[in-house]
Amino acid sequence: xxxxxxxxxxxTRELLLEHAHTAAEQADRQALALExxxxxxxSGRLSDTAAxxxxxxxxxxxxxxxxxxxxxxxxxxxxxxxxxxxRLQADLRPLARFGDxxxxxxxxxxxxxxxxxxxxxxxxxxxxxAVLAFVDTGVTxxxxxxxxxxxxxxLIGIRDDxxxxxxxxxxxxxxxxxxxxxxxxxxxxxxxxxWGSELSIALPLDPPAEPDHLTDAVTLSPREREVLRxxxxxxxxxxxxxxxxxxDNTVKFHVSNLxxxxxxxxxxxxxxxxx
Numbered sequence: 001x002x003x004x005x006x007x008x009x010x011x012t013r014e015l016l017l018e019h020a021h022t023a024a025e026q027a028d029r030q031a032l033a034l035e036x037x038x039x040x041x042x043s044g045r046l047s048d049t050a051a052x053x054x055x056x057x058x059x060x061x062x063x064x065x066x067x068x069x070x071x072x073x074x075x076x077x078x079x080x081x082x083x084x085x086x087r088l089q090a091d092l093r094p095l096a097r098f099g100d101x102x103x104x105x106x107x108x109x110x111x112x113x114x115x116x117x118x119x120x121x122x123x124x125x126x127x128x129x130a131v132l133a134f135v136d137t138g139v140t141x142x143x144x145x146x147x148x149x150x151x152x153x154x155l156i157g158i159r160d161d162x163x164x165x166x167x168x169x170x171x172x173x174x175x176x177x178x179x180x181x182x183x184x185x186x187x188x189x190x191x192x193x194x195w196g197s198e199l200s201i202a203l204p205l206d207p208p209a210e211p212d213h214l215t216d217a218v219t220l221s222p223r224e225r226e227v228l229r230x231x232x233x234x235x236x237x238x239x240x241x242x243x244x245x246x247x248d249n250t251v252k253f254h255v256s257n258l259x260x261x262x263x264x265x266x267x268x269x270x271x272x273x274x275x
Contacts, residue, residue, distance in 0.1 A: 001119065007189060008087075017190045019190075026066070027029070028163045029062070029065060029066075030062065030066065033058060033059070033061075033062035033065075036057045036058050037059060038057050039109045040054045040055045040058065041055055052265065053265075053266055053268075056265070056266055056269045056272065057115070057266075057268045058248065059267045059272060060269070060271055060272040062063045063272055069077055077116060077117035077118075078114040078115065078116060078117070079114060079115050079117055080114050080115075080155070081109075081112040081113065081114060081115050081117075081119040081120075081147065081149055082107065082108060082110055082112070084115050084120040084124065085105075085107055085108055085147050086122065087120075087124060088123075088124045088127055088128075088145075088147075089105055091124060092127075092128065092131060092145075095135075095232075097133065100141065101135060101140070101141065101142070102141060102142040102143070103131070103142075103143050103145065104142065104143070104144045104145065105145050105146075106144065106145065106146035106147070106157075107147070108147040108148055108149060109148070109149065111153060112149035113146075113149050113205060114203060115205065116152060118183070119154060119183065119203050119204075119205060121131075122182075122183055122203065123147070123154055123156060123181050123203060125179060126156065126176050126179055126180065126201060127145055127156065127158060129160045129175050129176050129179075130173075130176060130199055131158070132147075133166075133170075133172035133173060133176075134158075134162055134197070137162050137165075138157040139159060139161060139162045139163050140160040140162040140196075141161060142160065142161045143159070143160050143161075144157075144158070144159045144160075145157070145158055145177065146158075149205075152204065152205060152206070153202040153204055153205060154202070154203045154204060154205060155200075155201070155202055156199070156200070156201040156202075156203070157198065157199070157200055157201075158196075158198065158199040158201075159196060159197070159198040159199075160196045160197055161195070161196045162196050162197060163192060163193065163194070163196075164191040164193045164194055164195050164196050164197050165193065165197070166189055166191050166197040167189055168187065168188070168189040173176060173187075174191065176199070176201075180201055180203065183203050183204065184204055185198065185201060185202055185203040185204060186201070187201050188200040188201075189202075191199065218261045219261075219263060220258070220261065223254060224242075224254055224257060224258055224261075226244060227240055227244070227251065227254040227255065227258065228258055228270075228274050229274075230243060230244075231255070231270065231274065232260075232271050232272055232274040237251045237252060255267065255270075258270055
């Protein structure tokens with residue numbers, strides 16, 4: 001007799017379908033932007049300068065749309081911390097049921113911050129790998145797993161009652177260390193001979209800030225950085241002048257310097273580089 005899928009499984013399927021639909025829409029928008037750029041560049045009715053300016057404007061607008069869509073998609077893939085922990089319990093249930101292992105779970109607070117999908121998936125894989133590493137010693141009989149959130153990080157604690165000989169350089173922990181490093185997290189291993197080992201892991205819930213390629217590539221004054229930031233946010237010269245308390249002519253002077261330093265031919269190209 002075929003059993004009905006569990007609610008968690010149904011929710012996962014629905015989330016994956018929504019993700020696939022969003023990805024398809026995003027691919028269509030990118031294809032449309034590329035087709036528009038090609039049409040502009042191939043047009044015989046536009047001069048080279050006009051075609052270049054229009055193509056840059058279309059590309060800059062497409063980049064903004066891609067970033068917005070990516071942010072929305074990342075938010076849509078959030079997984080409640082309690083639900084992610086429940087899936088972990090389900091993953092480890094066969095090991096506890098059919099193996100000689102007592103797995104104790106300390107659930108995260110219900111009010112804990114939701115986890116990005118990538119973090120939730122990695123956290124479950126990390127815990128599974130750690131439990132298997134403990135079990136492989138042949139001595140561990142009890143494992144305690146705890147999740148918590150401090151608002152910025154998912155905090156994972158895994159402790160066993162084994163020999164207490166594990167170190168951060170142990171080969172069995174290498175896959176865990178690699179996953180933690182990939183997510184810009186931190187891993188600490190503490191062992192007490194005869195009493196067991198404990199893994200303490202912190203996984204950031206926010207991705208690391210993306211480098212500002214333009215400001216990394218050229219030297220800008222503090223005022224030029226302020227003008228560039230306001231330009232990238234869509235502000236006009238008058239708005240920038242009002243915000244910074246300077247004249248319109250001074251804003252034009254800074255924008256001219258930014259264009260020269262960035263090697264940009266228009267404000268749109270400059271904004272695209274800044275983003």
